[in-house]
Amino acid sequence: MNWGFIGFGRIARKFLSSLQSVQGETAYAFASRSNASELEKEFPDVKVHDSYEGLLADPDIDIVYISTTHNFHCQNVIDALNAGKHVLCEKPMGISSEEIETMITVANKSGKFLMEAMWMRFLPAYREAIRRAKSGEIGDIQYITASFGFNSPNLKPDGRLLNPDLAGGALYDVGVYPLTIVSDIFGWQPDSFSAQAVLSETGIDQSIQVQLSHEGGKMAQVFGSIAMNTNKEACIYGSEGFIKLPLFWKAENFEVHKGDSIEKVELPFKSTGYVHEIEEVAKCIKQGKTESPLFNLNDSLMSANLVERILSSIFNQP
Amino acid sequence: MNWGFIGFGRIARKFLSSLQSVQGETAYAFASRSNASELEKEFPDVKVHDSYEGLLADPDIDIVYISTTHNFHCQNVIDALNAGKHVLCEKPMGISSEEIETMITVANKSGKFLMEAMWMRFLPAYREAIRRAKSGEIGDIQYITASFGFNSPNLKPDGRLLNPDLAGGALYDVGVYPLTIVSDIFGWQPDSFSAQAVLSETGIDQSIQVQLSHEGGKMAQVFGSIAMNTNKEACIYGSEGFIKLPLFWKAENFEVHKGDSIEKVELPFKSTGYVHEIEEVAKCIKQGKTESPLFNLNDSLMSANLVERILSSIFNQP
Incomplete structure (x- = not known):
């Protein structure tokens, strides 16, 4: 094409x-x-x-x-x-x-x-980690953590990250990745959540933490920041062990921890990583599909809805 | 003595x-x-x-x-x-x-x-990590994560961990460590917090997540569990870098991350680790003190107060 x-x-x-x-x-x-x-x-x-x-x-x-x-x-x-x-x-x-x-x-x-x-959802390492987590290999999954904080060196009040008119903010820019990993395991609709943010002088969420609770007492704590580096790890915790994804949003490997054993899995992406998403798009279009089953329009809607509710809870706080 | x-x-x-x-x-x-x-x-x-x-x-x-x-x-x-x-x-x-x-x-x-x-507060590695974090070496501290989840192999309904009559539960047993590291940096009194828990059949908190917000937009996410292993790490995030403490409650080393540089600091404890606490107690008593300045009775009171408020928020949830 x-x-x-x-x-x-x-x-x-x-x-x-x-x-x-x-x-x-x-x-x-x-x-x-x-x-x-x-x-x-x-x-x-x-x-x-x-x-x-x-x-x-x-x-x-x-x-x-x-x-x-x-x-x-x-x-x-x-x-x-x-x-x-x-x-x-x-x-x-x-x-x-x-x-x-x-x-x-x-x-x-x-x-x-x-x-x-x-693109994260199409990466081989990410997909395999999620597949293994969902296969029951680490037992019943009860808790997820994921943080994506980076210290943007050139934050300017009118730049895309800080400017509210350009829809700046940590949740839009990086927070959506942790929320997506939670959605992959627990779905997009938490029973409840609470969020807290540090606002920039321009009024956007510079750092944001969100704690979510899903049906069956499944829990998650996520974090996003455009002003501070975090370890950028995700961990998926099950009753029998946990899966750790370093740099999870651009995953090329992950670890499966069970007791004292650590299995390291390497699944690097091709080129700069967007290949896998591009191949999926090309395949879907060739097959006459108007959506990809791996991230469909309902995912986009549910994601936007969750982001909207979280931001609303912050900006309407007393 | x-x-x-x-x-x-x-x-x-x-x-x-x-x-x-x-x-x-x-x-x-x-x-x-x-x-x-x-x-x-x-x-x-x-x-x-x-x-x-x-x-x-x-x-x-x-x-x-x-x-x-x-x-x-x-x-x-x-x-x-x-x-x-x-x-x-x-x-x-x-x-x-x-x-x-x-x-x-x-x-x-x-x-x-x-x-x-x-005892954590008296460990050489823990004390040095906190000292360096507070010295401003990683900039203005804005966010802390700490999880202490372990999978107790012998959970019995009438055992000390699950039995409400013996004050069982994850927050009492392990959750107090993450809360203490937060207190060391941000103090014991959050502006607000929210907590969610998975309850055991005996009615105690088997796993618990707490998200705290302190004055100046300082944030923390902590987790405790007696039924599931977590990575048992604490991270203290500042505007200029972060300090990571693996197995933080029995710390013998930590890492200082600044940009691409990682400094590894080793400070093992003596014997089984309680030596440092014992030496402090002996020193205080020799000096005629009735409390240790490193963990005084007000710390105990503030800690109990916070734990009490968190548990109350869980058990009084609709």
């Missing part, structure tokens, strides 16, 4: 590397409002449009990859679907469940493929 | 080993209601009383070490103080703040030394 890129930052560059390593998939065009001429020089083999509209009107493009700031995702997705393109949109696909619902309506009408780019 | 033991289980045996390695301190007598004759055979150099009263009436005993089940601590402490002995009592010293207040009143009247045996 021919891929068009809307938005071209750090993630898009890594995505591009992966795309170039998948047979049959072509980085066909970029749309850039600001640096079209530089991109033309840097990527002579890729067509450059000087507007999103121009790219979406290009009949040779099959699928659009969106990596603008979170606040633009919904409009970008709708425009791309309405232009008759399949769409892969960076996470979070929307910043409210209402946005996701709108996108789902448009997607259903269009008959095109739409997916949120929660 | 001559030490008398009230209660003689697994912990007391380890404590005894440490005591025997401290010069000037003597394991002088045990009190046992059930197995006096066996103890006499096993420890021919130690006097054995067949009642607690007998031991407390022994004029040659200077200090009593109490390691009965939690529910008996308060009465044992009061009896020992009233008998004119100094007292070191295993944690938790009491199972309500009211019990601690009563013990403090009796201690003050007696003029004798009283301390809760929160």
Whole structure:
């Protein structure tokens, strides 16, 4: 398929590397409002449009990859679907469940493929760790911890991470990963949760901790921060042992702890890691599917709904 | 000093080993209601009383070490103080703040030394890790995680861990360690907390997660379980790095993470680890102190108060 890129930052560059390593998939065009001429020089083999509209009107493009700031995702997705393109949109696909619902309506009408780019769920190591956890190998799973805190070196009040107008904040940017690992084991709907956050001067959640309780007394503690490094580990605890995933959101290995035994499993990803997600998207589209069973539109809706409830609990605190 | 033991289980045996390695301190007598004759055979150099009263009436005993089940601590402490002995009592010293207040009143009247045996606070590695965290070396501390879950192989409904009449439960038994590390950095009084627990069939907290928020947006997530192993790590996260303590409650080493650098610090404890606590007790008593500044009676009171509020929030949940 021919891929068009809307938005071209750090993630898009890594995505591009992966795309170039998948047979049959072509980085066909970029749309850039600001640096079209530089991109033309840097990527002579890729067509450059000087507007999103121009790219979406290009009949040779099959699928659009969106990596603008979170606040633009919904409009970008709708425009791309309405232009008759399949769409892969960076996470979070929307910043409210209402946005996701709108996108789902448009997607259903269009008959095109739409997916949120929660790449973690497609990584071989991550998938195998979850499979083994769910197989009962570590007994009945009762507790999960996952933290994803990084110290962004260039936090600026108007930058994408701190600016509320660009849907900044730790939960949108990194907190969705810990929530997704919890959803993989316990589902998206906790019985109850409580959240606390450190707010930035710009009013977004700079660091956030969330404690969740799911049916059957299953528990989870997750953390996200854009201002502080954490160990970036996830642990899935069962009655018979636990599975530890270092750097879980870009997992290439994990450990299975049972008593005194530690089994180390290595399952590196290909290229920059997006290959596995890209292969899934290509496979689904070839099969005429409009969603991937591995992260479908209901996942996006449930994820947005949970994020929304958590943020609402913070910003409506006395 | 001559030490008398009230209660003689697994912990007391380890404590005894440490005591025997401290010069000037003597394991002088045990009190046992059930197995006096066996103890006499096993420890021919130690006097054995067949009642607690007998031991407390022994004029040659200077200090009593109490390691009965939690529910008996308060009465044992009061009896020992009233008998004119100094007292070191295993944690938790009491199972309500009211019990601690009563013990403090009796201690003050007696003029004798009283301390809760929160041995972790006296370990060289633990103390150094806390000192370095508080020195600002990892920046402004914003977040702490600590889990202490173990899978007790012999959980019986009437055993000390599961029996509510013996003050069983994860928070009393192991949860107090994570709470103490949080108190060491942020103090004992969170602005708010929320707790969730898995209850046993006997009605005690088998696994418990607590999320705390302290003044200035400082956050902590802690976990305790008597039915499931966790990684048993504590991490103290600052704006410039983090300190990781594996097996933090019996710390012998820790890591200081700053950017890509990891400094490993080894500070093993002596004997079975209780030496450091015993030396502190002996030093305080020699100096005429009735409390240790490292874990004083107010610490015990604040700890009991927090535990009480957490358990109350769980058992009064709808």
